[in-house]
Amino acid sequence: MRRLAWSEKISWQHGAAIGWLLLLVFAAIGSLFLPESSLTPDLRSTSVPPLTFQHWLGTDPLGQDVGTMLLYGARTTLLVSLPAAALATALGTTLGLIAGYYGNTRLRFPCAYWLAAVLLAGSLFLFRLPQAGIARVWYPLLLGGTALLLGKQLQRFSLFRRPLAFPVDQLVLAAVTLLAAIPRLLLVLAIAAAFEPTIPGLVLLLALTSWTQSARLTRAEVRRLLELPYLEAAHSIGLPAWRIIRHHLLPNAWRPIATTFPLSIAVFIALETTLSFLGIGLPPETPSWGKLLALSRLSPSSWWLLLFPGICLLATTLSLRKLLTLGKIKSTF
């Protein structure tokens, strides 16, 4: 009975949104089965309008079929936005959990390890890391191992056993403030322009510059949860920190993050499209909706280069936003 009531609440708009997103996934999977030659530029049919034989959605100024480009573009969109959103959420949630739970005083290390860490940082500063060869891998490991051993040995002395707090909350908040202070698009543009464009590189870049929102949300939720009696009880009976975080904090703090996840996918799609439009971030041969939009500048009279990717983008963003309300409906039952 309850199940029926929930499904009754789902409007045709929700159905259309889910339908479009499924279509997007099928298009992305379908592009895997397209022949390799489908992206070869047809030099004798450049900027051909739609409803032309062999090019039903027309071609771009490079002679590439717009329909094929849209299919491949769907794959690129999913390949970039989904992992980037997942990675940014995971990173933000982890940092938010740590910052919220440990605060500035709860995470403590003996003086010995602090001293070892300072020595490690100093040696890294003084002796440059090898740039190539196997030494590039083992040299940092060697330094790290030495620092750990040194810390352990120093603990023998009572002077170095005194614990010192690690202000993890302050550091995370400082990083959040720093990233929030710089306009994200500018930051991404500046970094993307300096490196060779690849899809994994772009995913990493987007994730590393966009984890702040989920970190902030998680931290706030954890701070609220920590005030609740059952968590105080967990502390008082001496449950280990990882257990409190894993079993009591994460499941409760996860809900707002999960709700905003579709929205962050939509944000990443918009960002990826902007970067592709500007010709940064993705290799030039990688088809994307943003690139199709950018190609319309080369041929201003080719309206189909604006229309079709524009529709795809609009439909995807609206569908993801509609999923947000679906989450709310679900949570009321």
Added chain:
Amino acid sequence: MKSFSFGLLALLLGCIGLTACTSQPDAPESVRIRWATDPQTLDPLLATAPQAIEVINLLHGSLLVGDYQSQRYVPWLAQSLPVVSRRDSLTLLTYTLRPEATWDNGQPVVARDVAFTLKVLNCPGLPTEYMRAQYGFVLDIELDASNARRFTLVCQSASQDIIGSSGDYLILPEYSLDPQGTLRPVPLPLLRTDTLAAVQRYPALRALAHRYRTSPPNKLPGCGPYTLTAWAKNRYLRLQRKSKWWARNVRNAPRWLQANAPQLDFRIIPDDATALLALRRGSIDLYPMPTAREFNRLRHSADTANLFFRVADSYDMTVVGFNTQRPALQNALTRRALSMLFDIPGLVQATQQGLAYRSVSLINPHDKLAYNDSLPLPAFNPKAAAGLLQQAGWRRQPNGTWWQDGKQLALGVSYKAEDSGHEIIALQFQAAAKKLGILVKAQPRNSELLKKRLRKGEIDMYVRTMHGNPFSYNFKPILHSKGIGILNYTHFQNAEGDRLIDAISVEQNTMRKAKLLRRFQTLLQQESPLVVLYFARHRLIASRRLSPTVQATSIQPGYDALQLKPNSSSRR
């Protein structure tokens, strides 16, 4: 009442502010030309951008200038072409400067200015590597004691190319850059042959280099018809015709000494669509080199009533270069195989809409005598390419890839990021190479970064446009071993190639020169350090506000700015 006064004051201040911000209307007789990019620098020694060269040629003058109509060098600052005489094995070229030619301060342009310029072109501490390679044939200059306007250039040879090139550099004002005349005692031969000794003996050279580098090149006075009046970076650049332009005193001044437009306004509009809109709205008068697609579309649209459309065969060639020093590209057979993966007819259609023509090599097919028409045009033939790769020692693996000595055939193709035509070429090559099992990465790069990496030899293959001219054949900077590190981006080193390039530049007999050029084209096709895909046609769209005499020209920038003038009957 108080708030009313404040409101009124704010309104008045706002009006004043808006009035101040409103751009001043264009002078009624200015000619407005579209540029896609800013010239960046107007330093005659440093400038490489076509826009910069265009402006520099309007601000400064040279002894001779290439005339696009007769396709010959014609006298500009010089009164006539040089008188050629011999002294032993050397050639003497005696020039006399026009008596009317003056600098902005009214001082005449004299032989000392030419001597000073040649010394600057060889001055250590200044970026003159290209100039040294280009004008290295001028061994010395001898001034005529009896006539301040006469001088003799001592050259290695007397070929037509050398005679033309001997006057094809901008003359710099000694009075402005070296008012004390500290460079006068420096002998040019010493500067050319032993730079170190010259610097040790004449410290003035170092001082001049420092002075030149620190003085803003925009302020450098020239003896050209125009003067720079405004330059807002990435927005516009304005030139004003000099009120006392010396060539007005020349009786029956030839076409190349006439400056028709009182003001030239270069508007920097990077986006093609915006530029087209500006042309339609009447905000610009001349749109040089629109995309071929838009050119054809407009030509067949209703706008034809308001616009002129002009086309001329140009010397601008789109080439693909191979870095011959890269291990994978050292073998000429590999380079020839890769050359066969360019679908040139398709690329001409896709990038130029047919407004281009093909050539077997660097020589323009219009030069019937020198063009080697017995050579075949590069053909798109992946099957033959596979055969050549095998001959070159590459072995195809079961997965389709090509390997040699444990290394896979994988290349990068670099091109200017903002050039869509070059991107089409790179993507077509990439697709054809992929079918053959060759991994190719398309690498769009910023223009300056691309040049830097090309010079250093850090690029496998590149696509770029080269600007040629019909006046002389000097391949030294681009294909001679001495050009490596300057403009020889292919890093091509070939003993026979060097010998031919040297021989071409000094050969006086036209028939023998043509034979050498034909041999050189054969060598280029065999060695394939670069492949000429096509020569473009210069396209021009002009508004009817300009006089209908506006013409597209075969050489850069595709029009003659001196000949542009507003139509007297038109009103804005």
